Amino acid sequence: MADLASSLHPFLQTLQDQSAQSLVQALKPQTVTDRVAVLLFLLSAFGYLSRGRVWDKPDPYHNVWFERPQQEGGNTSHKRTETSRDVSQRLEEGKYQCVIFWGSQSGTSERFAEALGRECSSRFGINALVADLSDFEPESISSISQNHFAIFLLSTYGEGDPSDNTTGLWDWIKSIKDNEKSLSNLRYLAFGLGNSNYKYYNRVLDVVADALDATGATALIPRGRADDATGGTEEDFQAWKDDVFALFRKMGYAERPIKYEPSIEVSFTTGEEPHESTTSVTHQKSNLNSSIASLPIRNARELFTAGDRNCIHLELDLGHHELGYKTGDHIGIWPTNPDQEVNRLFEVLGLTARRQETVKITALDGSCKNKLPPLTTLEAAFRHHLEICAPVPRKTFVDIAEFAASPDVKSKLLYYGQDRDRYAQLAASTHLNFARLLQLVGPGHVWNSLPLSFVLDTLLPLQPRYYSISSSSVISPRRIAVTALVVNHNLSPESVIHGLASNYLLSATKLPNNASGPSPSYSLQESPESEGGRLYAHVRKSKFKLPLTSSTPLVLISAGTGFAPFRAFIAERAKLHALGKPVGHMLVFFGCRSAESDYIYRDELEKFQTQLGDRLEIVTAFSRDGNKKVYVQDRVAENSTRVLEMLDAGANMYICGKASMAREVDRKLEDAKVASGSGESEVKAWTDALKKRGKWKADVWG
Template sequence: ATYGEGDPTDNAAEFYQMISDQDLDLTNLNYCVFGLGNSTYEHYNSTGRFVNKRLLELGGNRILPLGEGDDDSTLDNDIIEWKEQLWPKVCTLFGLDGSDQDINMRQYNLEELEDPDMSKVFTGEVTRLNSYLAEKQRPPYEPKNPFMSHMLVNRELHKGGDRNCMHIEFDITDSRIRYDAGDHVAVYPCNDQKLVEDLCVLLDKKPDTVFRLTAIDSYASKKSPFPCPTTYRTALTYYVDITSCPKMHVLKEFLPYTHSEEDKTKLELMTKTTMEGKAAYQEYVVKNFRTVNHILQDLPSCRPPLDYLLELLPRLQVRYYSISSSSKAHATTVHVTAVVLQYETPTGRVNKGVATNWLLPQVPSDDKHYSVPLFVRKSQFRLPIKSEVPIIMIGPGTGIAPFRGFLQERDVAAKKGATVGKTVLYFGCRRKAEDYLYQEELESYVASGLLTVSARESRGD
């Protein structure tokens, strides 16, 4: 996958560096590559393209042309079509029977514990790692070792309207976390408790039942999909994604657990790789923003076991936000500017963003036990090294976030006597009276001569 300015993802960085720097002999390697990207970005799928080319240079045998998935368009279809070419190649290469047999392969066995030792039961992501305990935290802080930050500020930026936009400040005092204007902060969110409890009701499970999932394959490197033993509530809250549209392969696994012919026919159509099947999936699931809860509500005879659903659903991912501050002005805090996502779907339901709706009601307090796990991810988005270089910034809405950090940095430089080049911001909002973000701050920079602003409304009178 490619993110940012053509960079590999965090979990691929070490591999990317290895094949870039080392003169490896891969003459015995058979390989194929599928790249994930977004065509709206300049460096579309550059990581996948590089890996595909580099493995060939190192002597690898490419068994299939590069596949590319476009997250801005038909990503699921791109993957399905590429896999249809992949498996016959793999079967031929290894002399396997390529007959088209659908096999339901469970990876884990379920065991529900009637009298568990609660001191050994995992109760959430915050207790998964020893480093999450405040008294045991040690840098460096990264995806597997996030810093438990205390929220200092959570204030509303919108002056009116029906939306919320949060300005949040996280405390990083004594963390040794260093960041630059333009970097990102990653936040570990939690799923909404109502969605969690609704899903348990749909699948007839008590949310606080303690269970364990154990790998069927005794040689499997991953003994369980997440820390066990745990509860259904914990797994659904912290570990799996229940708010995204389920993929076609997940719906296919629902078929054996669907009893109504009408429901089964609908599912079967949506899991076919034909043009008709893909269109049905797009119409029913994607265009209507149906989540797994919605599908189970709308197909009442579809009732897969909850433990199998926990196998099938993807892991809940961290959310990245552009840092809206400069460490030169705020060395002990990280600022975030985020609109709270909430929208009505064509089916009349209201979908909510996971992280922003989790953060919205949080009130800063002196309670250090209620914290937000986070880490900083470096970016290549930077101010010019020389402050005298003029810059033009274009940031509608929360797109202003990194530029607020840039402005703070230039303001610090100017106050220290440095020459600061012309700094121009083009900002857009719906209505200045409602959602002109950081208006007072920007006006103060204009008054000091640091900034020139051109602000426009899209829905003003």
Template sequence: MATSTFSLGLSARAPILLNQFVKQPTYDDVIVVVLLLLGGLFYISHGRLWDKPDPYYYKWFERPQSSDLGLINTSANTRNIAEKLKESNKDVVVFWGSQSGTAEGFAHRLARDLMHRLRLETLAADLSDFDPHTVANIQQSQIAIFLLSTYGEGDPSDNATAFVNWLRSNPEVTLHNLRFAAFGCGNSNYKYYNAVIDQVTHSLESMGANKLLETGKADDAKGTTEEDFVDWKDTLVTAFSSQLGFSSEPQLEYIPSVRVVEDDSTDVSGIHLGEPSLSSMGKINTSSGPISSIVQLPITGVRDLVKIPTNAPSCLHMEFDLSRQPMIKYKTGDHMAIFPVNPDAEVSMLLRLLKLEARENVPIMITPIDPDDSSLRIPSPTTPRALFQHYLEVCGPVSREVVRDLAQWASTERARSFLLGIVADKATYADFVARHHLTLGRLLQHTLSVDCNADWSGLPLSFIVDNLRPMTPRYYSISSSSVTSPRRVSVTVAVESSPLPLDTQTTIPGLARSYLSSFLTFSPQPALGIPKSSPSPSIYAFIRRSAFKLPASQRTPLILIAAGTGIAPFRAFVQERARLAAATRSSSHSPAEKRNSSAGPILLFFGCRHPERNLLYQDEFFDLENDVLKGKLTIIHAFSRLEGQKKMYVQDRVEEKMEEVSRLLLEEDASLYVCGSAAMARDVSSTICQGVKLRKGFEGEDEVKKWREERKRAKKWQEDVWG
């Protein structure tokens, strides 16, 4: 970070030094110019020119999966899927392409169901573990199933990219022997909803493959991803049974996929008691940018950004100290991943209901029963308390399918009837969860209210490991600039609870948000950070590189569009531009020098609910707008919950300022950045495209679409969106 700052300072002084060099060059001047050139090259290239040839450069950012955790699938010694199926004697392969873990989890659940209900030997396979062209060698007697997610602008997941590219590049390949089914995970808030599964199925059919049933699609925007998958899975099992002649056994007893065994002889020093591992995240894909090691970061400051005090904070600014981790570096625009911890109350309730309190700290070994199963994401050995506190999402929702399977473990008929009754159909279960905050522990507690004699001590830990998702990190856009704050990184966290649809007095707190907001109690003076007399709390986290970066030239105009906590990276962007502007102002002497090296204009649109409550970092932006960036930074607000006024959203403000926006884009080649919800980004995109279409005189949508795609390829239109 120091090198980058040094190069920026030199860049700002370049016009003066070069002018002196031309007037009276000396040996020292030559040295300075060489340093200027090298420093500028380093800054502009971000080190890419010389770090590419180093085959070990990735080790600065990525820690390999530890072999001592028992999580590496050592049996996968071939990249030919046909050979793998033959070696392992499998009938079906379920390929998964997953970015967040949803499609991966579905793939392993489907594999278990096909084995249990149809007696089909099934392999769940990461697409990136096998060479794409070997799919053509799968035998006609075997079946391939594709579970693929779509994210961003219709992009495949990192681990599915090579396979999708192979399909696009090899349309002449024949796949007449391939029988397949497909299911996609997507979000209709995005323009390219489930585009990847559509592209893959179209390509496979064009190559001659035989699709066995209609493609299934999940829509996260409707909150029906789980039900969409279960419906499609049941349809697939029925189709396989009726059309292909496989015998179906829908009411089999639970068959575990993992073995959980108590082991008192385990060395205490080797027990995993909460520290996360990259192994618990599965295969690490770095095609979208490398990630750092997981480290423990002290919290140096926590403050509530809400101006009007309330009982619960709605948005936090959190700062973390990197000074003890010299190998961990970040750049403006990167993401920070934080591992949450389940609350003590939820963990203790589950331990009590399972009657594990007396053995909560006894070491347990967790291993897959099938040596070809690579789905286990739990470090072992661990303990029941650590398992529930750190490694499983015990606060997550419980699916209808899990409740149905849970009924077989009910110790009384009344408890069993209660569970089967609430999952009798989708509507009944939807009504139940709309009225109750449901987690696994709370569901078990419900059965005790129905029958006080219900006893869940017989529920095996393997069932819980099989049916709850492993804990995953939560990603946040970094809100600090690596130029102004290289060893202290900050994030902006919204802290809100979601009310139940049919019981608005009951709210469901977000796990990570609740976990992070608990740190407010450690900071009596949040603005000043943690008092020296108090022990500094810490979190586990890592840094993920992002392509969401400022242009190399500070003279490039910026259009920044954000809603809510989407303001986070733009706080960092504006801070960085302000530092460069201040450096230029102090080093430039003549008016010409100031004009040639001054920062470009910044047009910032920021949408929130109310100016008195949700206008994040208001004082900081006001000071910058009226001091260092005066005349350069223009902030336009949109308030959607301001009493007595019409609801305004950022896309409405963009439309009002479309003449200025289109001028900056078309005449000054401005860089456009959007951060916030996917729905907001979609509406902003539509507004801007319509404005550009009118200004440019485009006759059809194809022309404006081509213009937008060219901007995106040139990194002149970037989005960091979610939801």
């Protein structure tokens, strides 16, 4: 047997070799298609095996996206180190007497909460915990004892929506109403921030306070409301705060004399130089969807054909920046303060000679957020970082009085600061920013007695101004179009409030100024490669989006520059139509003053009309053509039957422009629905259902 196996071995080995060769030959690619398939297989295998090693590596800083952002380089002592999310436990451990909760989308409620917390301490010795609502479990509010009390400062935006950091409280409030939970131990005060131009004015405040009352909580004073429609948010808060302080006196808290206590230490330094980024806004790391980039201006042009106003179109070139956008998003423009106001502030403070010197800013209060880089120049602070053009609230009059150089100046400050009506009358007739106020009460006086820390503490941080993007990311992915009305508000022949960002844009584009008076000048970023300057900007994501299906009909309602996103919507639909895609009918309502002067993008609309034919229908409203004023909401009312039919058939409706216009459009359509036989409760359910499904959207302001 061994001999047999030995003799068969060469034969078997030959068969095995031939089989292996046949297998290799069979597996060997025979055609170009086979070779491509093998290559793709090998690349896929390499990609799978190298993921996380060569590419798509885990971001070690991924967690930062889920933390409350802080400013780069700033003092970090204010970051919360406590881990407890039980507010009642925090109150006990920190020996706090009260908690001030804030819910904010733009930062105003947060600013009010921080200011109120400081005043509670300095004026009444009340140790207040200033708390972001998202930092605590809302259920723990029910455990707050009667030895403490809670203050709620709540913003409402959009269609009666809570701010992002209020969603946890919002859900909990609904649950306690359903579960009939008792909150009889809770004592509270509540103040809401809203705009009466919106249909659901201060809805968040009312929903929360009504639920607390229904579950046995005790409101220590009536709820307060701010109305931004009249520009009275600061004054409304001040009036409510006066009632709060009156309550504290009744509760037995002794009031101390008002004295300024700095939250920052400011010193001039020659040993350290600020980083280049601190001379602009690029150091900012607030609640942004994207980084801030310096972008060159392209294709700037005037849109109005007559009159004494400007409406400008410009495009920002994204180039190779990582910045990107989607149709319907917003662009945040970071303006600089005009030369005249920067110079005015330096002169009245007696700091002109020190404007280029470096200042070092150190936070003294652990809860204080830095609004300035730790090292910067005074020039950069006043030009790029602080709202030096903003109107001065009444409280600032009283605060400045502490540093008045003479009894006469102090008397003037208190005369207006301690009387709401006098202040309102002055503010209605005079443009009062910080520097102008100092000039008004002390003509020719240099305020070198005013601490620089007070000035930097008092002035608000400069904020971006948002514009609806008027270009389509499908057609123009690396260009962002901006449509801006240049605003100049005449209080009197001698006093004009120039819109900060819009005049900044006009200056940057180098287009002629159509206004009768002079326009402010700005220190601009030069851009040799373009016809205009450069702008700092970032992109803010929006839910104001086209439906995924291009065949969905659209109802588009706008007035003035509210047409901006619809320019992008129509252009994108026209492009899809040119590519052979099915496009739904678009009924467009547009309103402006006159067909001859401010019908923006009229030539483009006519081209779209030619391309799209009966798929695009335009209904116009002109408020200053002829003897009768016709507004866009009037045209909607005239065509309400068609609009309702389109909505019932599955169309999407979008409204963009001033909030007052959007509110009127809502009312006209609801009236038409009632006239068709529906009850008021049915109409409300109908509109709520459309909005919940994203079929009725609004992008409005003011």
